[in-house]
Amino acid sequence: MKRLRVAIDQLAPRLGDVETNTATHRASILWARKQKADLLVFPELSLTGYLIMGMVARTALSPTDPVLVGLATEAGPLGVILGFVEKASDGRFYNSAAFIKDGAVRAVQRKMFLPNYGMFDEKRFFAEGDRLEPFGTPWGRTGILICYDALHPAAAYLHEQAGAQLIVTIAASPARGIGPDGSMSGREIFRTAHVAHSRLLGLPTVFVNRVGTEEGLTFWGGSQVIDPQGESLCELPEYESRREICEIDLEATARARTRFPHLKEGRPDFVLQELWRLRMGPRLPVVGSGNQPS
Amino acid sequence: MNSSRERIDLTLDPFVAVGLIIDFLAGHFEKKGFSDAVLGVSGGVDSAVGAVLAVEALGGSHVKGLAMPAGSSDPASLTDAEAVASAFGFELLLRPIGPVVDAFFDGSANVDRMRIGNAAARARMMRLFDYSYEHHALVIGTSNKTELLLGYGTWYGDLACSINPIGDLYKTQIRQLADFLGVPAGVIQKAPSADLWPGQTDEGELGFAYEDVDQLLYLMIDCEYSFEALVDHGFSAEFIRKVVNRITSSQFKRSLPTIAKVSAKTVGIDFHLSRDWGT
Numbered sequence: 337m338k339r340l341r342v343a344i345d346q347l348a349p350r351l352g353d354v355e356t357n358t359a360t361h362r363a364s365i366l367w368a369r370k371q372k373a374d375l376l377v378f379p380e381l382s383l384t385g386y387l388i389m390g391m392v393a394r395t396a397l398s399p400t401d402p403v404l405v406g407l408a409t410e411a412g413p414l415g416v417i418l419g420f421v422e423k424a425s426d427g428r429f430y431n432s433a434a435f436i437k438d439g440a441v442r443a444v445q446r447k448m449f450l451p452n453y454g455m456f457d458e459k460r461f462f463a464e465g466d467r468l469e470p471f472g473t474p475w476g477r478t479g480i481l482i483c484y485d486a487l488h489p490a491a492a493y494l495h496e497q498a499g500a501q502l503i504v505t506i507a508a509s510p511a512r513g514i515g516p517d518g519s520m521s522g523r524e525i526f527r528t529a530h531v532a533h534s535r536l537l538g539l540p541t542v543f544v545n546r547v548g549t550e551e552g553l554t555f556w557g558g559s560q561v562i563d564p565q566g567e568s569l570c571e572l573p574e575y576e577s578r579r580e581i582c583e584i585d586l587e588a589t590a591r592a593r594t595r596f597p598h599l600k601e602g603r604p605d606f607v608l609q610e611l612w613r614l615r616m617g618p619r620l621p622v623v624g625s626g627n628q629p630s
Numbered sequence: 631m632n633s634s635r636e637r638i639d640l641t642l643d644p645f646v647a648v649g650l651i652i653d654f655l656a657g658h659f660e661k662k663g664f665s666d667a668v669l670g671v672s673g674g675v676d677s678a679v680g681a682v683l684a685v686e687a688l689g690g691s692h693v694k695g696l697a698m699p700a701g702s703s704d705p706a707s708l709t710d711a712e713a714v715a716s717a718f719g720f721e722l723l724l725r726p727i728g729p730v731v732d733a734f735f736d737g738s739a740n741v742d743r744m745r746i747g748n749a750a751a752r753a754r755m756m757r758l759f760d761y762s763y764e765h766h767a768l769v770i771g772t773s774n775k776t777e778l779l780l781g782y783g784t785w786y787g788d789l790a791c792s793i794n795p796i797g798d799l800y801k802t803q804i805r806q807l808a809d810f811l812g813v814p815a816g817v818i819q820k821a822p823s824a825d826l827w828p829g830q831t832d833e834g835e836l837g838f839a840y841e842d843v844d845q846l847l848y849l850m851i852d853c854e855y856s857f858e859a860l861v862d863h864g865f866s867a868e869f870i871r872k873v874v875n876r877i878t879s880s881q882f883k884r885s886l887p888t889i890a891k892v893s894a895k896t897v898g899i900d901f902h903l904s905r906d907w908g909t
Contacts, residue, residue: 348657352907390902461902511650518643549657550906552798554650575653 340475340502340540340586343373345579346557346572348548351385354395358383358403361418364579365410371581373414374475379546379559380483380508381419381431387550388421392461396423399434399441408436415442415473417480419506421462422446428463433480433506435471443471447482448491455510455553456484468494475586476501483507486529486543496537497604501589503533507545510553511575523558523574535566538592538599540584547577564592635864638845640802644810647803648683651795655687658793659768661909666767670754670788671695671722673710674822676796678813679804680772682718683795690719694767698757700750701728703825710817717814727753747826751787759790768792776801776840779847780873781880782832788824789883800848801840838869846873 345364349357361378368376380386383403384395397403397420407416415437422432422444431450435443446465450458468491470479479495479502486492486505495503505526513521530541540563547557559572561582570582593599659665667684671677677695684693697711708724715722730753735741758769771791773783775798783789796804801822808818822832822840833839846865849855850873855863860870882888886898895901 351904351909385906387904387906389904390900391904391907514642514647514650516639516641516643518646520646549654549661551904552654554654554657556650575649 337475338586340375340584341373341581342542342561342584343368343371343376343579343581344542344544344559345376345378346544346547346559346577347382348546348577349382349385351387351550352391352395354383354403361407362410365407365414365416369414373581375415377504377506377542377544378418379544380506383418383420385550386508389461392421392429396421396429398423399444404434404436404441408441409439411436412438417504417506430465431458431462431482433482445480447485449484449488451484470495470498470500478502478504481505483509487525492533492537496599497602502540504542508555509545511556523556530562531566534562534564536598538564538596539589540564547575564588638848640800640844640848641806642803644807648807651683652687655683655795659688664766664768666692666765667770668694668696668758668761668767669770669772670758671697671711671714672825673707675808675813675818676772676774676804678714678817679808679811680770680796681714681720682811684770685718685720693720695720695722696725696757696761697722698725698727698754700731702827707825713814714817725757727757743827748784748787750826751784755787755790773797774801774804775799776844776847778884779851780876781883782836785883800844802844843873
């Protein structure tokens, strides 16, 4: 496959209404299939909405749940990435993404970094994922990041080192921090991160952020596909529910990585050694603590 | 207060801020199954901005303003409210609350102006929520961030509403957006007042200017400056303490009533359900 036709759908889920959201997903899957898309991407927690809070157990699905299998059957050869509350067999709940295709859930990626500051309270309701792993697809290995994961550089680096040729970030990012110059801190940080991932790691990135409101939060959308040079291939408007098709030239990845061989020179053994030393080695002196010999 | 202190630019990109709030209002009304809004229009800048945002989100025919003067209200307030309504194309209904307040206190002794002011604010709240029920219209609140943080409002009075589009905007930011939206200059420039008694002004009652307290609140709340950092920035310790005291002593106005925990799941403590569930 030389070109990937990716459909991005920045919908606004109904909070807690899995049945209605499933129908919305089904309609979008039919649309994407008609458009001959290879991959359709929905936002974070697209089947449930974001502020699930104490109702996590009531919206959770196991990866073999008929809701997911049904959507996977509708998808047929179309690959679909969606967000759902995952009910694990040990009773824990995860903020997860499913990659579904040809009648089954092919991969599940759990959110690694749960925001628990300011307006965010995810650790109260979800368990943290402990494995970041790209999965095989007809267009190459694909790694998923879920919202705040994308703001931790180590996560994108790990995907790259594990062979990802495409990084898909699904998000439920609320608008906040409007400045005098049209800046909005929620947007700027994700834009910066995705351009950096694409350019540094030499791969295309797909970012799908939801729209709509929940309580006082307004999710800003602005979904985007970025090529390995950091150039925007497609950008959806902010605050509007919208879906669109975008074509990614998969051969641009190899070209970008020839020009800037970050992957070849990523030195995972060195990173591992240094992380091991930081975590397991002798405690390092804290600069400015007053405990150092002068 | 040190007049030489560096002033922080609190302005917002008005297109982004207004666009965000309009989307928020339109989305909320659609989700909740309401197409109409009602709000008190006092003739001041906050309710003017609230009304214009509602008109932009819902259309002028879906917004009703209630002008609710008390016996002591300045007649110029009503004139300003009418000017805002005619400029932005929504209907203003005159619903005086003076007789309600008079009847309420008939025969009462020791009625001071704070009691009258609170009763007037709560009489307006009753009018708005009665209109809400009768006409299936959501009540839009217009307390701004400065007032909310300082607790400058009547609990279950003007603080009561269904939804508040301007509660995360400081007073100085409201003035900026009002100018952008085309609110009449006279409404923006006049001294802010709860208009509860003749000659009352917010700044006279609070003892400081919005321009100053917005700067302090922004650094203290949004930027999490410490007391020492605020003093270093040029605020007097007395001013900072006064504002901190107002914030801490008014937290009850920003919260549900405290409930004694007895069971495993308690409303307001560990019953975590979004009010937007199912929408």
